[in-house]
Amino acid sequence: MKRFWAMVQNEVVKIIKKKRFYIVLLILAILVPIFSYAQMRQSLERQESYGSDWRLEVQQAITDNQNSLSSDRVPQEWKVYRQIYIQQMQYYLDHDVNPNEPGGVTFTREFINNSATLFIPLMILTIASDLVSSERTGGTIKMLLTRPVRRWKVLLSKLTALLMFVSLIVVSAYLVCYLISGVFFGYSGWSIPIFTGFVLNGSDVDLTYVQATPQWQYLLIQAGLVWFVGIVVALLAFMVSVLIRSTAASIVVMMATLISGSILVNMASSWTSAKYLFMVNLGLTDYLAGNPAPIDGMTLGFSIAVLAAWGAVSIFVSFFVFIKRDVLT
Amino acid sequence: MNSWKWIWRTTAIFSVIAALLLMIGFGYGIRKLMFPTPSLVSAESVSPAPLTERAPSTEEDRDRIVAIGDSLAKGTGDLTGQGFARRSAALLEQDGNRDVQFLNNLGINGMTTTELLEELKQPGVRYVLKEANLILLSIGANDLFQGGAALQTSGGSPNTATWNKVLPEAANRLGQVLDELREINPSARIVYIGLYNPFGDIPSLRQEANQGVTTWNTTIAARLLTDDQMFFTPTFDLFQRDPVAYLSSDHFHPNSAGYERIAERIVQALR
Numbered sequence: 001m002k003r004f005w006a007m008v009q010n011e012v013v014k015i016i017k018k019k020r021f022y023i024v025l026l027i028l029a030i031l032v033p034i035f036s037y038a039q040m041r042q043s044l045e046r047q048e049s050y051g052s053d054w055r056l057e058v059q060q061a062i063t064d065n066q067n068s069l070s071s072d073r074v075p076q077e078w079k080v081y082r083q084i085y086i087q088q089m090q091y092y093l094d095h096d097v098n099p100n101e102p103g104g105v106t107f108t109r110e111f112i113n114n115s116a117t118l119f120i121p122l123m124i125l126t127i128a129s130d131l132v133s134s135e136r137t138g139g140t141i142k143m144l145l146t147r148p149v150r151r152w153k154v155l156l157s158k159l160t161a162l163l164m165f166v167s168l169i170v171v172s173a174y175l176v177c178y179l180i181s182g183v184f185f186g187y188s189g190w191s192i193p194i195f196t197g198f199v200l201n202g203s204d205v206d207l208t209y210v211q212a213t214p215q216w217q218y219l220l221i222q223a224g225l226v227w228f229v230g231i232v233v234a235l236l237a238f239m240v241s242v243l244i245r246s247t248a249a250s251i252v253v254m255m256a257t258l259i260s261g262s263i264l265v266n267m268a269s270s271w272t273s274a275k276y277l278f279m280v281n282l283g284l285t286d287y288l289a290g291n292p293a294p295i296d297g298m299t300l301g302f303s304i305a306v307l308a309a310w311g312a313v314s315i316f317v318s319f320f321v322f323i324k325r326d327v328l329t
Numbered sequence: 330m331n332s333w334k335w336i337w338r339t340t341a342i343f344s345v346i347a348a349l350l351l352m353i354g355f356g357y358g359i360r361k362l363m364f365p366t367p368s369l370v371s372a373e374s375v376s377p378a379p380l381t382e383r384a385p386s387t388e389e390d391r392d393r394i395v396a397i398g399d400s401l402a403k404g405t406g407d408l409t410g411q412g413f414a415r416r417s418a419a420l421l422e423q424d425g426n427r428d429v430q431f432l433n434n435l436g437i438n439g440m441t442t443t444e445l446l447e448e449l450k451q452p453g454v455r456y457v458l459k460e461a462n463l464i465l466l467s468i469g470a471n472d473l474f475q476g477g478a479a480l481q482t483s484g485g486s487p488n489t490a491t492w493n494k495v496l497p498e499a500a501n502r503l504g505q506v507l508d509e510l511r512e513i514n515p516s517a518r519i520v521y522i523g524l525y526n527p528f529g530d531i532p533s534l535r536q537e538a539n540q541g542v543t544t545w546n547t548t549i550a551a552r553l554l555t556d557d558q559m560f561f562t563p564t565f566d567l568f569q570r571d572p573v574a575y576l577s578s579d580h581f582h583p584n585s586a587g588y589e590r591i592a593e594r595i596v597q598a599l600r
Binding site: 009012013016049050051053055056058059060062063066067070071090093094163164165167168170171196197199209211213217220221222223224225227228287288300301304 | 333336337340341343344345347348350351352353354355356357358359361362363365366403430431432433434435436437438439451452453454456457460
């Protein structure tokens, strides 16, 4: 057991030496100020037209969406989406709660919501994609496997190190985002109530389960969901990295599937069996926010089950292939 | 080598803490989202005062304008998207006597008096109307013309018989709308935009529609006169001589020039 942890330590040190984690932090540290600044400009512009009264702004958003409902040019799915949005905004307005109270915490919530399906998975790929394939490219895999250690232990130590970094990436995304956006918007907003539990029946919103969740709890749940998605993406990238020799190719394969997911979500609503693909199920945070699922019949439980199944299969495939494969060629 | 040991320890400790935190969040989220409990009470308790009980702001030094009603209020047909609402605000601003703030445009395409009565029950709408001191109202055309559908469906052209039936009911509902607006905001100036005849260039429809629109306008004008702070803005004559020049391509809504002329009328009465 002690030797196993020494191996994990070795893998962690390798990842840190390759400076992959610093790159992730650096990307966040560069991008978050850009988004914060853009967001600040936008809210300044809004303040010019609505004064400081958010209620007027929310009511205008409701009216604008009502107008687009009567237009024949708007596709049906968008109408359902907008009807749900109208009812949620109405609920916020009726309870006199600002859905977008400006602040570092709100910005973090929105930023993570928008980056949960693509941006954070990409950060994870930075570390996961070359974990095994780089050993092959560099030729170090022979050294690794000639030592008197079982192959599955070698792979497991790599996987453990990877999962440690998934947790670190998710948490540091939150930290960096909060610390930097706080400079622009202030560090307050932990206790603002966010309404969760909008149950969707077609285009109608069932309000019986709606609860006011303090924003810090919302962030905690959101982080948990993003973390789960991150782990599944990491497992898949790990499998691809075992299967494909070239690091570049394994990154491209994973990126292509992730991007295809974000495209499919926008157009697959009539192809219902697409819901078993892992990449359309990455938007777990949408269930929390009360956004409609991209395909009928998708629920939080369903998406978690699909993701878990893909994750389990990729663990199995990674270990099976890694143990059986002849590395000398 | 010692420094690597130190890096490994901190990484390990931080990642274990992070993983525990995230696991808690995930578990809590699952419980909350997959096994929800109905608890409206907690949602009620977060808002100290519901929106309906908020007092309106009382600064009287500026015009705070809200437009409400149908597609005309919204500005449909105006290529710049301003409509008479924003155009009147701009004209008032040009006068330079008072500060002008355009609050909201609550116009919704195809709205009828019945739908407007429903809309006025919404807390958000009531809040906006309370904040205003100048309300621009355009409603009724969809009750009378069924949103211009009369023009397209040959059988449904407005004739005298339907006018006589529809008109008193719609006028009655408009009366209720005005009562409601007055109740929501006891002091605001309310400007009603009179109807014009969109069928002026169609000889077969012109005469009957002229008759109906005129009856409507006089009925409503009489109702508005009962309140000192309600104004009737006539638009009938603006589209009488050359409707095509001031109507947009849908033959029903004004175009930019048409809206500009309506806005001028509104502002003239307020100066």
